[in-house]
Amino acid sequence: xLNDELAAIFEEMADMEEIEGRKWQSIAYRKAAASISxxxxxxxxxxRSGRLRDIDGxxxxxxxxxxxxxxxxxxxxxxEMKARYPIDFASLRKLQGLGPKKIYALFxxxxxxxxxxxxxxxxxxxxxxxxxxxxxxxxxxxxxxxxFEKYGANRRFLAEIYDEIQEIKKKLAKxxxxxxxxxxxSFRRMRETVGDIDILGISSNPEKGREFxxxxxxxxxxxSSGPSKMTVRLKNGLTCDFRIFARDSFGAAMQxxxxxxxxxxxxxxxxxxxxxxxxxxxxxxxxxxxxxxxEATIYRALGLEWIEPELRExxxxxxxxxxxxxxxxxxxxxxxxxxxxxxxxxxxxxxxEQMVGAASASGLEYIAITNHSKGLKVAKGLTDEGFRSFNxxxxxxxxxxxxxxxxxxxxxxLKDGSLDLDDSTLQEMDFVLAALHQGxxxxxxENTARVVKAIGSGKIHSLAHPTGRLIGSREAYRLNFERxxxxxxxxxxxxxxxxxxxxxxxPFDLVKKAREYGILFTLGSDSHSTKDLxxxxxxxxxxxxxxxxxxxxxNTLNADxxxxxxxx
DNA sequence: GCCGTTTTCGGCCCGACTGTTTTCAGTCG
Numbered sequence: 001x002l003n004d005e006l007a008a009i010f011e012e013m014a015d016m017e018e019i020e021g022r023k024w025q026s027i028a029y030r031k032a033a034a035s036i037s038x039x040x041x042x043x044x045x046x047x048r049s050g051r052l053r054d055i056d057g058x059x060x061x062x063x064x065x066x067x068x069x070x071x072x073x074x075x076x077x078x079x080e081m082k083a084r085y086p087i088d089f090a091s092l093r094k095l096q097g098l099g100p101k102k103i104y105a106l107f108x109x110x111x112x113x114x115x116x117x118x119x120x121x122x123x124x125x126x127x128x129x130x131x132x133x134x135x136x137x138x139x140x141x142x143x144x145x146x147x148f149e150k151y152g153a154n155r156r157f158l159a160e161i162y163d164e165i166q167e168i169k170k171k172l173a174k175x176x177x178x179x180x181x182x183x184x185x186s187f188r189r190m191r192e193t194v195g196d197i198d199i200l201g202i203s204s205n206p207e208k209g210r211e212f213x214x215x216x217x218x219x220x221x222x223x224s225s226g227p228s229k230m231t232v233r234l235k236n237g238l239t240c241d242f243r244i245f246a247r248d249s250f251g252a253a254m255q256x257x258x259x260x261x262x263x264x265x266x267x268x269x270x271x272x273x274x275x276x277x278x279x280x281x282x283x284x285x286x287x288x289x290x291x292x293x294x295e296a297t298i299y300r301a302l303g304l305e306w307i308e309p310e311l312r313e314x315x316x317x318x319x320x321x322x323x324x325x326x327x328x329x330x331x332x333x334x335x336x337x338x339x340x341x342x343x344x345x346x347x348x349x350x351x352x353e354q355m356v357g358a359a360s361a362s363g364l365e366y367i368a369i370t371n372h373s374k375g376l377k378v379a380k381g382l383t384d385e386g387f388r389s390f391n392x393x394x395x396x397x398x399x400x401x402x403x404x405x406x407x408x409x410x411x412x413x414l415k416d417g418s419l420d421l422d423d424s425t426l427q428e429m430d431f432v433l434a435a436l437h438q439g440x441x442x443x444x445x446e447n448t449a450r451v452v453k454a455i456g457s458g459k460i461h462s463l464a465h466p467t468g469r470l471i472g473s474r475e476a477y478r479l480n481f482e483r484x485x486x487x488x489x490x491x492x493x494x495x496x497x498x499x500x501x502x503x504x505x506x507p508f509d510l511v512k513k514a515r516e517y518g519i520l521f522t523l524g525s526d527s528h529s530t531k532d533l534x535x536x537x538x539x540x541x542x543x544x545x546x547x548x549x550x551x552x553x554x555n556t557l558n559a560d561x562x563x564x565x566x567x568x
Numbered sequence: 569g570c571c572g573t574t575t576t577c578g579g580c581c582c583g584a585c586t587g588t589t590t591t592c593a594g595t596c597g
Contacts, residue, residue: 017569022569023580024569024570024579024580025569025570026569027569027570027580028569028570028580029569031569031570032569032570056570057569057570057571058570059569059570059571060569060570061569061570062569062570096595096596097586097594097595097596098595099594099595099596100594100595101593101594101595102594102595131588132587132588132589132593132594133587133588134587134588136586136587136588137586137587137588140586140587185597196597198597224584224585224586224596225585226584226585226586227584227585228583228584228585229583229584229585230585231585231596241596241597243584256582256583256597257597259597261581261597264581264582264597265581265582267581268581268582269580269581271581272581273573273574277581277582278581278582279581279582279583280582280583280584281583
């Protein structure tokens with residue numbers, strides 16, 4: 001994606017500027033890179049409408065570079081610099097402890113330009129002895145390469161490590177060495193992936209607390225350890241920061257370590273503009289402590305409402321908090337039904353009975369079974385006749401079931417935008433999810449037309465996993481979401497937030513956009529087995545990160561109200 | 569290179585830890 005490409009380029013330019021000692025240019029490039037990759041929206045659209053400068057951190061010079069990249073496919077200054085520094089910064093920067101200056105030192109002295117040449121230098125033992133490097137530096141680099149090759153430097157799915165991290169917190173709590181414990185960082189912000197874990201604690205016996213922590217069997221090794229901060233590698237490959245604070249500072253610490261970094265930078269700038277200083281110990285006016293023990297007081301002292309962790313991405317939440325216009329986010333406990341599930345009758349692993357039983361046990365009031373339609377052969381999609389007989393099974397189950405079961409389908413949108421089942425079959429269905437799975441092309445207009453036609457059919461309720469992305473393995477489909485959102489609004493079609501971790505689709509930034517159109521959303525776990533039902537929790541997290549209130553989420557309705565809403 | 573509730577110039581978030589240094593630079597979050 002263009003945003004990612006340019007963000008990577010600007011990150012590299014930041015590295016090279018730093019090598020050349022231009023600190024502020026470096027910071028400017030990094031800032032631009034960050035806002036392009038997180039909050040940028042589609043760069044092509046912004047470019048076409050001449051609104052590139054609206055992006056935080058993009059001024060005259062960087063705007064020109066983005067333009068050149070779009071129009072000519074290259075950025076002259078980048079190419080010039082790259083000729084001087086033919087280095088794979090992106091990979092080398094992923095090694096713990098290696099930044100631009102050290103990379104440059106290794107490059108000039110030993111010709112290190114990527115992981116392979118670094119490994120060669122390590123094998124020669126030629127690094128210790130270089131100016132600024134010693135035995136320990138060489139050893140820690142060796143370790144960093146080892147970790148990189150074992151785990152990659154990739155982020156992990158929140159859903160994948162969620163329970164394990166909660167377990168660690170429980171073990172710490174059980175020691176009764178801590179008065180309070182919280183997990184901060186992107187974990188607390190419920191980002192779909194996390195790069196590391198931050199655990200904060202209050203303890204009257206920090207020494208013992210730290211010792212207890214390092215001796216947990218989840219800890220694989222210590223990366224660094226000082227009097228107030230320690231960093232370890234967990235056995236699951238993640239790095240974990242553990243810090244102990246005084247009660248008076250705990251709110252400031254929570255604020256600081258929850259981030260995001262961009263959100264924090266913004267807050268600290270506001271503090272400065274009000275003649276104050278904000279750090280992880282508190283908010284200060286001169287020597288006087290204005291706030292520190294709880295987060296809300298800090299935000300209030302800065303003239304802001306308290307901001308939910310999920311919103312802290314510097315995507316307008318600070319302005320909204322200043323104007324007291326933050327949304328009341330949909331709550332995790334308010335989701336009453338799951339609107340995307342499969343059974344063994346197509347590509348699921350559990351039976352209808354098992355899925356319904358598990359949904360009921362997890363406290364849901366209803367579930368829509370949305371098996372694939374016949375066009376998706378790899379998933380053994382059901383034919384019209386298949387659905388009719390499956391529907392009869394649901395009817396009879398509904399007579400004895402404690403929760404309501406809706407007859408659903410995850411319906412293929414065919415190549416020409418038509419639908420994969422007969423009208424008479426669709427008439428029988430309670431809930432129709434429509435999805436693109438196959439035949440998606442490189443042309444955004446063609447893909448969009450296909451989706452818009454399906455939305456306009458009057459026969460679908462919700463658009464499933466709209467971007468089609470699979471985090472880590474497949475890019476989002478090329479689609480024009482402005483047109484899709486308009487079509488959904490016009491035809492009263494909902495949009496799904498799919499909580500399957502690899503999908504996490506619609507992504508939260510697009511949820512926030514779609515929300516502005518007044519569209520309603522359906523949450524789905526996309527369960528292929530009973531244990532996937534927990535994905536609904538993570539779908540809710542995406543909804544919250546996308547600023548949704550309860551009224552925007554269809555699943556918060558009870559079964560009767562939901563039935564009325566989907567009646568065609 | 570960016571930006572403006574004090575600014576169109578002169579600032580730019582802040583503190584901890586490590587390793588190599590004899591007081592600090594580099595890295596990280």
